[in-house]
Amino acid sequence: MPHFCDAIACCPCLYDDETKSKRKVHQRITDEIEKAKKLARREIKLLLLGTEEAGKSTVIKQMRIIHGKESQDGKSLAKWVQSVREDVSRVHSHSPEGTWRNWTFRWRDRGNQEHATRVMDAARKHYDASAVPEVFRAIAALWQDEGIRECYRRRAEFRFIYLSDSSGQRSERRKWIHCFEKVNAMIFVASLSDFDQELLDKTANNYEDRTVNRMEESLALFNVVIQDRFLQNASIILLLNKTDIFQEKLQERHLADYFPDYAHFQPESQPAPGPKKDPQTAGQYVLSKYMAINDCHAAGKFASSSMEKDEQFMFAHFTCATDTKNIKLITKAVEDRLLQEALIDFNLALV
Numbered sequence: 001m002p003h004f005c006d007a008i009a010c011c012p013c014l015y016d017d018e019t020k021s022k023r024k025v026h027q028r029i030t031d032e033i034e035k036a037k038k039l040a041r042r043e044i045k046l047l048l049l050g051t052e053e054a055g056k057s058t059v060i061k062q063m064r065i066i067h068g069k070e071s072q073d074g075k076s077l078a079k080w081v082q083s084v085r086e087d088v089s090r091v092h093s094h095s096p097e098g099t100w101r102n103w104t105f106r107w108r109d110r111g112n113q114e115h116a117t118r119v120m121d122a123a124r125k126h127y128d129a130s131a132v133p134e135v136f137r138a139i140a141a142l143w144q145d146e147g148i149r150e151c152y153r154r155r156a157e158f159r160f161i162y163l164s165d166s167s168g169q170r171s172e173r174r175k176w177i178h179c180f181e182k183v184n185a186m187i188f189v190a191s192l193s194d195f196d197q198e199l200l201d202k203t204a205n206n207y208e209d210r211t212v213n214r215m216e217e218s219l220a221l222f223n224v225v226i227q228d229r230f231l232q233n234a235s236i237i238l239l240l241n242k243t244d245i246f247q248e249k250l251q252e253r254h255l256a257d258y259f260p261d262y263a264h265f266q267p268e269s270q271p272a273p274g275p276k277k278d279p280q281t282a283g284q285y286v287l288s289k290y291m292a293i294n295d296c297h298a299a300g301k302f303a304s305s306s307m308e309k310d311e312q313f314m315f316a317h318f319t320c321a322t323d324t325k326n327i328k329l330i331t332k333a334v335e336d337r338l339l340q341e342a343l344i345d346f347n348l349a350l351v
């Protein structure tokens with residue numbers, strides 16, 4: 001039973017004309033905002049791009065978990081465990097062989113040779129679920145071997161481990177990029193940990209002898225897609241991913257050995273240029289490389305659009321895609337930003 005005053009307040013027939021008209025306007029604005037929000041939500045099209053193994057699928061998986069699309073019941077977890085196991089088997093099946101071809105590898109425990117053979121055999125055969133526990137025991141034993149650990153630490157030296165078809169993909173990019181008409185935003189995933197890795201450049205003459213740095217490869221892809229006419233009005237969301245591996249690698253490797261101009265990179269707050277073992281400054285340096293590409297093409301975009309010069313085209317986040325909490329925060333920031341931009345398009349910016 002409503003209170004007497006509430007009943008009066010809710011009864012429009014008791015309002016004077018001015019109040020009625022104000023309420024009408026208010027209601028119309030509220031309806032418009034709701035409509036615009038629904039429309040914006042329904043129509044936002046995202047394109048996810050990045051070079052091979054940058055973390056695109058992992059970002060999507062996390063988003064599915066965050067939005068409850070990925071059930072975490074026993075059956076689904078078993079599926080994930082299985083997928084992780086297959087991944088680990090795949091990675092380990094490369095390591096010992098690579099080591100033998102390129103480097104004098106020494107087992108700390110010679111008994112582990114048998115375990116290595118077991119893993120390699122399993123990798124060559126069709127996947128056999130019943131063999132998985134045994135293969136996993138072998139992998140666990142191998143991982144205890146200091147020789148394998150050293151091999152892992154020096155993994156960037158084994159060029160062929162990273163041999164992939166992605167540079168073949170590169171020559172085809174101009175064909176497939178046009179499939180993405182009218183996207184509102186592009187999420188570009190770039191792996192920070194690529195700075196010390198190479199892949200064979202299959203587009204080069206005598207490609208057997210030519211390698212390309214994987215971070216350069218990612219910058220080159222970014223440079224191509226950002227100029228695509230279908231993405232001219234899209235917001236660019238840059239995810240600088242694998243912060244955890246980046247941090248770990250920088251303890252042993254100097255970014256300037258791979259990107260010499262890092263030696264001169266000195267943000268305002270930094271007492272000296274190009275510091276070693278400093279993921280913050282190194283991360284800022286990588287970000288600056290992407291920003292430079294974006295800024296270079298943004299000038300053209302400003303000239304051909306009605307946008308103001310101070311409007312930002314790109315926003316960037318440092319991410320660890322395997323960390324659900326981190327991706328949850330980033331997803332929220334991205335969603336807020338995209339909604340805000342959609343509302344600006346409707347002249348309904350939130351203040």
Ligand SMILES: Nc1nc2c(ncn2[C@@H]2O[C@H](COP(=O)(O)OP(=O)(O)OP(=O)(O)O)[C@@H](O)[C@H]2O)c(=O)[nH]1
Binds near residue numbers: 050059243245320322
């Ligand atoms: N440690 C760590 N591993 C990551 C991170 N992001 C992705 N990975 C791992 O990197 C590998 C490649 O990630 P994916 O998500 O499959 O990469 P992708 O971009 O979808 O790769 P393709 O589909 O081959 O182009 C997987 O083993 C992921 O678990 C991260 O932030 N930290």
Ligand SMILES: [Mg+2]
Binds near residue numbers: 057
């Ligand atoms: Mg993928």
